[in-house]
Amino acid sequence: MNRFAWLDAFLGRLIAEDMAVREVPEASGLAPARGISVGADDWGNFGKSARNWNCRWAGCWAEDLGDQLRVHACFEKDHGYLLAHTDLRRATPILSSHAPYFPAAARAERHLQDLYGIAFGDHPDPRPWIRHQAWKNGEYPLRLDFPLAGNPLPATPADQGYPFQHIQGSGVCEIPVGPVHAGIIEPGHFRFHAVGETVLLLEERLGYVHKGIEKLAETRDAHGLARLAARVSGDTTVAHTWAACMAMEKAAGIAVPERALALRAIMAERERIANHLGDIGGICNDVSFSFGFYQFNRLRELWQRTSATAFGHRLLMDRIVPGGVTTDLSETAARAQIDQISTFRPQLGRLMDILNTSPTVENRLIGTGVLAPQAAAAYGALGYVGRASGVDLDVRRDSPYAPYHTLKIPVPIEQAGDVAARVRVRAAEISASFAMLEQLIGGLVPGPVCAPWTPAPPDACGFGLVEGWRGETLAFVRFGTAGRIARYFPRDPSMINWPLLEVLIADNIVPDFPVCNKSVNGSYSGNDL
Amino acid sequence: MLRVLGKVQRIGIITESLPPQEEPVLRAVGAELQEAVAARFRGSLAIRQVDAGSCNGCELEIQALNNPYYGIERFGVHFVASPRHADLLLVTGPVSRHMEEALRRTYSATPDPKFVIAVGDCGASGGEFAVSYACAGAVSNVIPVDAVIAGCPPAPFALMQGILEAIGVRRPATAR
Incomplete structure (x- = not known):
């Protein structure tokens, strides 16, 4: 093609x-x-x-x-x-x-x-976005002459006076939520306009977890950048590290050993499954179906423990490094993964059966938070959010990178675009990833797991392109002198998908916001950088 | 419904006792904890978690405390939605400057006496992000901190042990 x-x-x-x-x-x-x-x-x-x-x-x-x-x-x-x-x-x-x-x-x-x-010049919405009060209007942190330390005040004040949109009319009330949210989740501000319980308008105000990742990347060496990329978004540590390393390896002309590539894919699929299990559980929790919450989180915990035994970290952080991976997979750990998949497969089937036929769950998920296929296409929705609204896109299949070019990648597509469709897509992706893991583990070839690193020449650029669990994940890298990074930009899928939450929540009721939010599950950290 | 009950019965109670090598430590801490929670918190410790710029890795492991394996509520520990209901703040992140004021306000909204635990390498020291134009670094640079649970991220068991130890052995910092 x-x-x-x-x-x-x-x-x-x-x-x-x-x-x-x-x-x-x-x-x-x-x-x-x-x-x-x-x-x-x-x-x-x-x-x-x-x-x-x-x-x-x-x-x-x-x-x-x-x-x-x-x-x-x-x-x-x-x-x-x-x-x-x-x-x-x-x-x-x-x-x-x-x-x-x-x-x-x-x-x-x-x-x-x-x-x-x-x-x-002709931007429809030139309000500030990522800048709150940590630096002054007129200072630009990513310009070369801006020091990493900046010129902060002894205490950074809150960002007051952001010009939110307003809807006026009788019975319209405004509901500010956050940045500190009620659950154990990341911070951000949501401004609702509602009549009764119906949401007329949701406006997101993010940027609270801006950590200066792009600035911090400057002058790091390749391994230092990999560690930073691992922390762009903790739940996506594998995909971001892979994308950043892929970009650096292309820039430096390093060939990654075949076994290392397979191990990266095993980790990426493990990350996908862990997040899907946890989020389906979270969605159950948001509609008070605690049975589902506990069952899916039980599976997630067992899954993470297997990751820790196999690779030495529950979230698989810092396992991918420039040139390969840090940790090989032993025969025993490979066997344990295969065994776990064979016990999980029937359990997932039964749990999804229960979910799909429980009237209380159906009542809350079907028809809730509908993202129309037209809107999904217009925004270029990524990952399961796009796939539940007819966007047939998966980098592993469409622009395959090793080792995915050797695998069959089924891409589940739904058209309904509601929370239920997003759950179905994610459950189907878990099954697909089980099969991929079996193939990857079964087909592991012996060999080294890391190639020696040689610094890239000055000005060399690289582009990383990976299908993370949230969807297409990009990384751009430019090297400066002495093998140091001049520029790193990670594009988390959340940057594309966050505005879609504003679109799909309209006309839903305020109490359904948590479940709608969880069904999209944007990363605040990956968005704010 | 029958299937739900069937599944519940098949899985049974999976909440674990703590790993054997930790058992002696925990027995001691557990006894102290029961005493401390009974005396200071009337048998129930309420935690408000605050993400002050974390990468969300710590949040995943804190959430895991509520899964059936750790089931932290059995120790009388539960997470609450408002700082006004909290005895203890569990703060993660290298305190992004954009969260600085929100963290200060959350701290002052928490009634005295209160405990603060800084969680993760970022909360402990700023971690990979340190101090910059965007981050204030360690949580203790912004609010008084009683204890630190290091790790990137700390595993649920380390979190649990850290919480138990912190409230078992330390007195809350005096309010600023």
Whole structure:
């Protein structure tokens, strides 16, 4: 399958429209993506054309290159990835927005606005996003001249006066929730407008767990970046570390041993199953079906213990390193995993049967939090959120990276888009991952689990592309001098999926918010960076 | 319903006694804990968990305390939704500056006397994130801390032991 059959015609069309577009000579670190540069004046029209060609917007990030600021945007069509960039003069960093054509771009551009001081002229919503009060308006932490330590006040004040949207009318009440939430979960603020119990409008205000990950990455060595990537979002530690290492390995031209790749995939599938089990349990809890909560969390706990025995960490953190993995899998531990899968498979079947036929559960999940397929497609919804609303996308199948090119990857798709559909998709993904684990473990070849690391040359770039449990997970890396990182940007699927919670909650009742939120389960940490 | 009951009966009670090597320590701590919870908390210790910038790894392991294997409620320990109901704050994260004021307000909303435990390597020292334009570092840089449970993240058993030890042996810090 030629993933770029469309690209020549697309570029021809842009050139016919007099846009300053040229293909960047094959940069090996960016494969399987292809790169183009676009004139800054044409950036907005380029976005509009990409929309007309039904490209999916998959992320944007920027770099401070000294004299200029470079903005990148990633698009996908027919499973081919296109990385476009444009250069801006540092003195006048003004650019047209892609948000009018791709709603998912809105917050990502506000992220650049707050961290680089890039003004998106026709942005539909130029309010601050990631900046609260930790740095001043007019300071831009990701510019090279901004010190990591910043200029913080002795005590950072709360971010007051954020201009939330307002709905006025009789009976409309406003409900502020967070940042500290009622459960054991991450912080963020939700502003509801409701009439009676019905939600008219939900507005998310995130950024509370902004830890400066992108800034902290600068000047780290490869292993230091892997440790940081492992903590972009703790529940996705495997996928983010893999994506970051993949990007660094491509930039440095390191070939990862076959056994190490298989072990990475085993860890990634274990992470997927652990999170799906825990979240299905959490969804049961949110509709007061404690039986399901305890049963699924029982399975999750057993699963995590097996991970710890096999690899030495319950969440599999810091097991993936540049060049391979730290821990080999013993015969005994491999056997234990296979045995566990064979006991879990029938148990999962029975539990899902109970869930699918319990009227109290059905009553709460079916028809709740519906994300229409059109909205899912317009936002480029990722992972199980997209797949439950008809978005047929899975990087493991569509842009396979080793070892997934050797596996059969069933991708469960539903159209209903409600909480129940998201639960069904996740249960089906657990079953699919069981089968993949059996194949991966059965097919393990002997050999080394880590290749020696040699630093990448200055300016080498790499692009990592992994299907994490939440969906497509991207990483962009540029090396600076002496094998140190100049730029790291991780694009967690949550950045795309968070706004969809605002979409799918409309017309639901406030008490269904927790279950809707859990069914999407965005990462706050992965979003805020 | 019958199937639910059937499953419940087949699985039985899976709550574990603590691992044998920890048993002597825990027996001692357990006795002390019972005494402390009875005397100071009237038999029930209420915890408010606050994520102050964590990567969410610590949250996953704190949540696991409620799964049937650890079942921390059997020790009279439960998680509450409001700091106003809490005896103890379990704080994670390298205190992102954007959460700093929320953490301070949560602390002052918690009635005296109160305990604060900083959880995880980030809560203990700032961990991988340290102090920067975005993070204030260790929880103790922002509010008074009585005890620390290190680990990245600490496993549920370590959390449990840390909580028991902290309230068994320490007195709450005086309020600022």
